Amino acid sequence: MNLVVVVREVPDIQEELEVAADGKDIDRTFISFVMNEFDEQALEEALVLKEEGQADSVLVAALDGEGVDDILYTALAKGADEAVKVIHGLEPPIPTRVRAALLAAALKSIPHDLIFTGVQSAEDWDGQLAPLLGAALDYPWVEVVTAVRLEDGLAVVEKEFKGGLRAELEVRLPAVLGIQAATKPPRYAPVSRIRQLMRTATLKTVEVNEMSPAPAAKIRRLSRPVASRSAEFIEGSLDEVVEGLLSVFRNAGVLRGEG
Amino acid sequence: MGNLVVLAEYLRGAVADVTFELLGKARELGNLLGLSVEVVVVSDRQPDDVTGRLGPADRAWLILHPDLGEFQPEGMARALAAFLGERRPRLVLTSTTAFGMDVAAGIGGLLGWPVVAYCSALQVADRTIIATSQVYGGKVLVEVEIPDEPTVIAALPGSFPAPVGPSAPAAVEIWEPAGLQPARLRLRRWVEPEAADVDITRAEILVVAGRGIKSADNLPLIEELARALGGVVAASRPVVDAGWLPRNRQVGKSGLTVRPRLYLGLGVSGAPEHLEGMKDSQLIVAINTDRKAPIFDVAHYGVVGDIFEVVPALIERLRPEGH
Ligand SMILES: Cc1cc2nc3c(=O)[nH]c(=O)nc-3n(C[C@H](O)[C@H](O)[C@H](O)COP(=O)(O)OP(=O)(O)OC[C@H]3O[C@@H](n4cnc5c(N)ncnc54)[C@H](O)[C@@H]3O)c2cc1C
Numbered sequence: 001m002n003l004v005v006v007v008r009e010v011p012d013i014q015e016e017l018e019v020a021a022d023g024k025d026i027d028r029t030f031i032s033f034v035m036n037e038f039d040e041q042a043l044e045e046a047l048v049l050k051e052e053g054q055a056d057s058v059l060v061a062a063l064d065g066e067g068v069d070d071i072l073y074t075a076l077a078k079g080a081d082e083a084v085k086v087i088h089g090l091e092p093p094i095p096t097r098v099r100a101a102l103l104a105a106a107l108k109s110i111p112h113d114l115i116f117t118g119v120q121s122a123e124d125w126d127g128q129l130a131p132l133l134g135a136a137l138d139y140p141w142v143e144v145v146t147a148v149r150l151e152d153g154l155a156v157v158e159k160e161f162k163g164g165l166r167a168e169l170e171v172r173l174p175a176v177l178g179i180q181a182a183t184k185p186p187r188y189a190p191v192s193r194i195r196q197l198m199r200t201a202t203l204k205t206v207e208v209n210e211m212s213p214a215p216a217a218k219i220r221r222l223s224r225p226v227a228s229r230s231a232e233f234i235e236g237s238l239d240e241v242v243e244g245l246l247s248v249f250r251n252a253g254v255l256r257g258e259g
Numbered sequence: 260m261g262n263l264v265v266l267a268e269y270l271r272g273a274v275a276d277v278t279f280e281l282l283g284k285a286r287e288l289g290n291l292l293g294l295s296v297e298v299v300v301v302s303d304r305q306p307d308d309v310t311g312r313l314g315p316a317d318r319a320w321l322i323l324h325p326d327l328g329e330f331q332p333e334g335m336a337r338a339l340a341a342f343l344g345e346r347r348p349r350l351v352l353t354s355t356t357a358f359g360m361d362v363a364a365g366i367g368g369l370l371g372w373p374v375v376a377y378c379s380a381l382q383v384a385d386r387t388i389i390a391t392s393q394v395y396g397g398k399v400l401v402e403v404e405i406p407d408e409p410t411v412i413a414a415l416p417g418s419f420p421a422p423v424g425p426s427a428p429a430a431v432e433i434w435e436p437a438g439l440q441p442a443r444l445r446l447r448r449w450v451e452p453e454a455a456d457v458d459i460t461r462a463e464i465l466v467v468a469g470r471g472i473k474s475a476d477n478l479p480l481i482e483e484l485a486r487a488l489g490g491v492v493a494a495s496r497p498v499v500d501a502g503w504l505p506r507n508r509q510v511g512k513s514g515l516t517v518r519p520r521l522y523l524g525l526g527v528s529g530a531p532e533h534l535e536g537m538k539d540s541q542l543i544v545a546i547n548t549d550r551k552a553p554i555f556d557v558a559h560y561g562v563v564g565d566i567f568e569v570v571p572a573l574i575e576r577l578r579p580e581g582h
Contacts, residue, residue, distance in 0.1 A: 162357070
């Protein structure tokens with residue numbers, strides 16, 4: 001049983017994001033890229049299945065892009081058996097449907113029984129990857145998966161609904177799963193191990209040809225959201241902040257037993 | 260150009276609230292654009308009680324297939340794609356719920372139609388439809404022009420707050436998909452949520468721990484503040500996923516929807532999936548080191564600061580013997 005985990009880089013949303021001068025994208029010059037947090041969950045779930053003996057191998061695959069080598073070496077350091085970088089020659093941002101087409105082409109030369117990826121990413125406004133990849137490969141797909149178990153020829157998955165309700169679904173393989181959360185928090189890879197792998201391990205590459213442009217809605221502009229109400233900021237020294245908070249609580253009638 | 264088609268979210272015998280939000284929006288857009296509104300339900304039997312209440316659509320469709328009784332996301336997407344492919348509507352409206360996340364991009368992928376996910380606004384300017392999508396954890400809005408071809412919209416629940424109530428659609432029709440692929444996916448069972456020790460939907464004061472609390476070791480601090488305020492501790496999803504608090508304390512899209520008298524967010528960024536579950540709280544106060552955190556876009560009061568400084572000082576001041 002070969003698992004493939006499709007991962008991608010995304011701008012680190014903890015950092016300041018600026019809109020580019022033309023208004024059509026975020027400014028990608030000075031930002032740092034991290035692995036999509038839901039792809040980290042997907043990778044963790046796959047690694048756990050391998051460790052439990054439910055799967056034989058875990059291969060990570062990513063479309064080439066800024067910061068992708070780091071992500072792939074990190075995945076190797078966490079325990080993935082192989083890493084493949086898909087070379088494509090396109091400039092970012094790459095629409096998700098194009099990503100799906102490129103990956104579907106690359107997967108032709110990568111043996112796989114089950115494909116994992118994150119349930120969504122920070123910039124997939126044009127649709128989530130798992131269903132698009134499933135449709136491109138003609139595989140079944142399930143989004144919002146929080147648990148995976150493998151039985152012969154089947155994946156038994158839990159898909160999460162609001163309020164903690166879950167549907168247990170059985171899916172014939174091959175299939176694509178959009179992982180929301182792994183059974184346990186993603187592991188850390190020691191930096192020393194990542195560095196060592198950067199010297200010793202090699203990333204395999206698969207080259208795919210440019211795809212015809214996907215139908216897409218045209219971007220007019222990006223902007224910062226305008227607050228639906230603008231928060232009144234409580235400022236000043238720590239004492240002033242604390243007094244300010246207390247008076248807000250008091251005025252709302254939620255403060256009881258104040259000393 | 261085609262109509263506006265709302266995909267009804269019909270699960271376990273009930274139609275989700277978001278379906279009526281989408282219908283309300285579709286009605287408004289339909290009036291502006293002169294398009295009729297249709298609603299589609301997928302089922303294996305004739306749920307007369309449901310199709311008959313999906314108003315105020317001009318037309319309700321029941322996609323009927325013996326394999327599509329139980330929740331079957333891929334089969335549903337394929338049946339819907341077959342139906343929609345024949346009709347080429349102007350817009351297909353669904354939402355970014357557990358149901359919509361399988362179906363929206365699935366239909367887009369199967370039919371090669373554009374998709375706009377996380378849609379928080381839909382407007383018409385000069386007969387052009389403009390959709391706004393909320394991305395980068397809610398920090399950036401992407402405004403897109405819907406092209407002149409059928410487009411699938413997945414809206415964030417709660418974005419269109421003018422839901423229409425159930426009423427009888429003008430007409431109900433049945434459509435049976437021919438040659439649907441045999442199911443490759445099957446529902447085994449529903450797993451009900453675990454019973455809660457504390458019901459956060461009933462608490463008047465919620466102190467909400469986000470990933471900014473950094474580790475489980477800091478939970479006692481948060482609990483102490485909650486005690487001092489007479490409230491209970493709730494959490495964002497990462498805190499629950501990390502196993503620091505049980506699932507039934509989670510606020511948001513996949514957690515619970517809360518409307519306490521006071522929501523106090525500590526190190527919560529305010530991602531759209533979190534806001535979905537708390538933005539109607541009576542009083543929202545947030546403490547976060549990042550002034551641009553989207554939580555401040557819905558908060559009434561904010562403190563740009565470190566919770567590890569503010570929270571201990573607040574607890575100190577709330578102690579009976581403190582003064
Ligand atoms: C299908 C789906 C469903 C989801 N459902 C939910 C849901 O139900 N509920 C939910 O919450 N999320 C949900 N999410 C996850 C959501 O996308 C976000 O990842 C999550 O809400 C982020 O949680 P957070 O704000 O605690 O963490 P982060 O986004 O990591 O934010 C941490 C914040 O803490 C601040 N901070 C750091 N240190 C300090 C400090 N010392 N003092 C003050 N502030 C500090 C940072 O500035 C940052 O803003 C869902 C996601 C998906 C895809």
